[in-house]
Amino acid sequence: MKQVVPALTGSPLTQKTPWASLGVFFCACLLLLGALLPARALADCVLGEADEIVALRKVVDGDTLRLKDGRRVRLIGVNTPELRHGTRPAQPLAEEAREFTERFLAGGDLELVYDEDRYDNHGRVLAHVYNHRGDSLEAALLAAGLAFHIAIAPNFALAECLASREELARERQRGLWAPGVWPTLRADQLRPGDGGFVRLTGTVKKTDRNRYLWLELDGPVAVRLDLKRDYGHPSGRNWQGRKIVVKGWLVDRGEKYASRNRRNKRWFIASDSEFTIEISRD
Structure with a gap:
């Protein structure tokens, strides 16, 4: 069984989100951050020996790769x-994330390490990705503030370690965590057309359950939780009145x-674990 190298100790929108320019100097700093981070910060979040050594053909975007054998790889976590698609503009720091990934992976083959699920719903390979020096691409992107941490069942092997890398960027207000770069969407302000990956905040007004636990917020949106997980909630299942912030894909089920x-x-977000939801302690 692969062993997880523990996280370092002592360190801590929708698709229409407008891009606020941060200036040439700030963007250059982001691109160089990977080289400036301590070696241990890049080498953590490791499961063990590589399952595959592969050659890279192209970086599609910050979290998606095309291999020379034709396969597409989606980073876990x-x-x-x-990036820009058709008439839809690029989201904040999308280009910087892709360039960061290109630079980080340059100079040699890649190592792929698998988790529980090998493929996503689009047929892409799901893997933890390391460069030829054994440095974690996921950890580096998160520490640079160029990605959000997500934890989707059942691929939780590195969730705690990756969460610590995001927390580091958040505490230092890097990249996406800098003021005004990626606003948090309010549940009571959702409008038709809202969707995609968001950080959303709201207050729980009601709960319901079937196969899942549903938190109905103070707006036209509910958060779907896994009944088998406790989400680090200090008061068990007493969710009413709690203010939460959740990261995930906002799904619009439509007016009909x-x-x-x-x-x-009408809208919902699925949260598979405590790593994608923050709960007020009030």
Whole structure:
């Protein structure tokens, strides 16, 4: 069984989100951050020996790669901002995330280490990715503030370590955590057209359960939780009145769904673990 190298101790929108320019100097600093981070910060979040050594053809975006054998690889544990698609503009720091990944992986073959699931719903290989020096791309992106940490079941092997890298960037207000770069969306301000990856905040007004636990917020959105996980909640299942912030993909089920299912919320976000939700202690 692969052994996880523990995280370092002592260290701590939608798709329409507008891009606020941070200036040439700040962007250059982001691109160089990987070279400036301590060696241990890049070498942590390691599961063990590589399952595959592969050659890179192209960096598609910050978290997606194309291998020379034709396969596409999606990084486990991170989500980087989306590049421009058609008429949809690039999200904040999307280009910087792609360039960071290109520089980080340059100079040699890649190491892939698998978790529980080998493929996603789009047929892409799911893997933890390391450069030819054995440095974790996911940890570096998170520490640079160029990605958000996500933890999707059942691929939790490095979730705690990766969460610590995001917390480091957040405490130092790097990249996406700098003031005004990636605003938090409010549940009571959702509008048609909102969707994609978001950080969303709201207050729990009601709970419901079936196969999942549903937190209905003070807006047209609910958060879907796994009943088997406790989400680090200090008061068990007493969610009413709690203010939360959740990271994930906001799904719009549409106006027709909302009109046919008036008891249900039009939008929802699935949260598989405590690593993607923050709960007020008030």
